[in-house]
Amino acid sequence: MTRLWVERNDDGSWDAFNDRGAHIKFGRAADGAVFTPGELSKIALAACAGLSSQFAVESALGEGKGARIVVDATYDNDNDRYLNFNEQVVVDALDAGLDQAAAEKLAERVRRHIDKGCTVKHTYEIETPVRMDIEIKH
Numbered sequence: 001m002t003r004l005w006v007e008r009n010d011d012g013s014w015d016a017f018n019d020r021g022a023h024i025k026f027g028r029a030a031d032g033a034v035f036t037p038g039e040l041s042k043i044a045l046a047a048c049a050g051l052s053s054q055f056a057v058e059s060a061l062g063e064g065k066g067a068r069i070v071v072d073a074t075y076d077n078d079n080d081r082y083l084n085f086n087e088q089v090v091v092d093a094l095d096a097g098l099d100q101a102a103a104e105k106l107a108e109r110v111r112r113h114i115d116k117g118c119t120v121k122h123t124y125e126i127e128t129p130v131r132m133d134i135e136i137k138h
Contacts, residue, residue, distance in 0.1 A: 038082070042071040045085055048120035056109040057091055060098075067091045067110070085124060089114070 003019040006026075013027035013034050026035045035043065046069040057065050068090045073082040089110060093103065114121065 038073075038075075041082070042073060042085065044120045045087060045118075045124060046071045048118040049087060049089060049114045052114045052117035053089065053091075053110045056106070056113045060102075060106045060109070061091070061093055061096050065092075 004016065006014050006016045008014050013025055016024045016026060024035070024040075026037060026040055028034075028036060049069050050067055053067055057067055070088045070090070072086045072088075074084050074086075075081075076083050091106065091110065093106065098106065
């Protein structure tokens with residue numbers, strides 16, 4: 001299992017790392033140049049859909065082709081949580097010359113791949129308990 005951790009920077013932003021060397025900056029910076037944790041949760045959903053649908057799209061349209069995935073959410077300010085996510089998957093197949101039946105078949109195949117392989121979607125669709133341990137080093 002990949003280990004993940006975050007560390008706070010002197011400027012108030014945060015850095016997230018994994019043990020494979022990946023890095024992303026996040027926080028609540030005044031200049032807006034970093035992702036917020038809520039945005040990262042939407043990015044995780046979109047990224048998971050993109051990776052899950054990649055095989056179906058490339059099989060139909062060719063290597064290197066992919067989808068553009070936009071995720072929006074309804075936010076409940078009183079409870080500080082998202083009530084739902086709305087995901088729009090757009091596959092540009094204009095150059096492929098698909099007829100209506102082929103386009104519908106590709107859309108269904110993309111949906112099946114996302115429904116089967118998107119761990120983030122599976123997690124968000126059910127209530128997921130979070131266990132938290134706190135250690136104070138002193």
